[in-house]
Amino acid sequence: MxxxxxxxxxxxxxxxxxxxxxxxxxxxxxxxxxxxxxxxxxxxxxxxxxxxxxxxxxxxxxxxxxxxxxxxxxxxxxKQFGAREVRDMLEVIRMLEQQAGLIACAQASDAGIAQVRALHDRMLDCYQRRDRLAYYKLNQAIHSAIVALADNGALSEVHSRLQTRLKRIRFIGHEGPERWAHAVAEHEAIIAALEARDADGLSAILGRHLTQAWERVRDDLPQT
Missing domain, CATH: 1.10.10.10 (Winged helix-like DNA-binding domain superfamily/Winged helix DNA-binding domain)
Structure with missing residues (x-):
């Protein structure tokens, strides 16, 4: 042998x-x-x-x-992304997360939603400590966790790929105390809607959140 x-x-x-x-x-x-x-x-x-x-x-x-x-x-x-590329990717992420939110409110387990809440609470702790990188990573983990609650492998795969490409872009969206505070408030509304299983409310909030994400970064990007 x-x-x-x-x-x-x-x-x-x-x-x-x-x-x-x-x-x-x-x-x-x-x-x-x-x-x-x-x-x-x-x-x-x-x-x-x-x-x-x-x-x-x-x-x-x-x-x-x-x-x-x-x-x-x-x-x-x-990689240097232009404004058009970022806008297009954020638009797709918005649609994916809105769909995932609708499904999650209908079928996610209480335990699954509780796990998202736990990530949210850890993220808020990082915000209080002004640990921006740790905050950002938990922020992105929350978005991925909500998508995962939809239990759709293809949806999660596409979302993960786009989210990875936009790591730097999403990070600069939190620059400055006002931007950061606004992003935290949006996440508070997201977790409240998810825990209430308010499908339409969660979809609307996620839509606004991703639209705001674009508005926070568009002026910082090359206009190509």
Whole structure:
């Protein structure tokens, strides 16, 4: 019987790749790697203390997510989205979340809704502490959780793909105390409608929320 190959290195490598991916995503979200920035593997590898091989894998994965694009003669570049692209993606996300909200109010379990409430409460705690990145991640987790309550794999897949591409865009939508406070108020209304199983109310609130998301970022985007 042939011995299985030693897989220890492969097992250890995956957490490293995940850690690099998380750090690079955060750097893109927070603007440490602004749109249009070329990803210099040597410089970033030195900054993160990792070799080029897992870093290169992480960059390829980010390209598959749409956060990075591979440009001939330039290499990997942080994706720059124009206003038209962002508007179109937010419009699709709006329709997906409104549909998910209708379904969730009709069929989600009480336990499932309670899990969304728990995420919401954690998000509010981050808001009180002004931990913006942690707040943002929980904010996006809430949107994904509401979509997941619809129990439609195709809907969740498309939503996840678009939401990933808009990570930086959605983050800048919370810049400034007034914008941030308004986004929190919208989320308070979302969770109240979900807990009340007010399908029409939740759909309307989600629609306004995504429309406001566009209005908060449109002037900051290249008009292409």
């Amino acid at each position: 042939t011995d299985l190959p030693d897989t220890d290195a492969r097992i250890e490598r995956q957490p490293l790749l995940d850690a690099i991916l998380t750090r690079l995503r955060d750097m893109i979200i927070e603007g440490a790697l602004p749109p249009g920035t070329r990803l210099n593997e040597g410089q970033i590898g030195q900054q993160l203390g990792v070799s080029r091989t897992p870093l290169r894998e992480a960059i390829k994965y980010l390209a598959s997510e749409g956060l990075v694009e591979l440009v001939p003669a330039r290499g990997a570049v942080v």
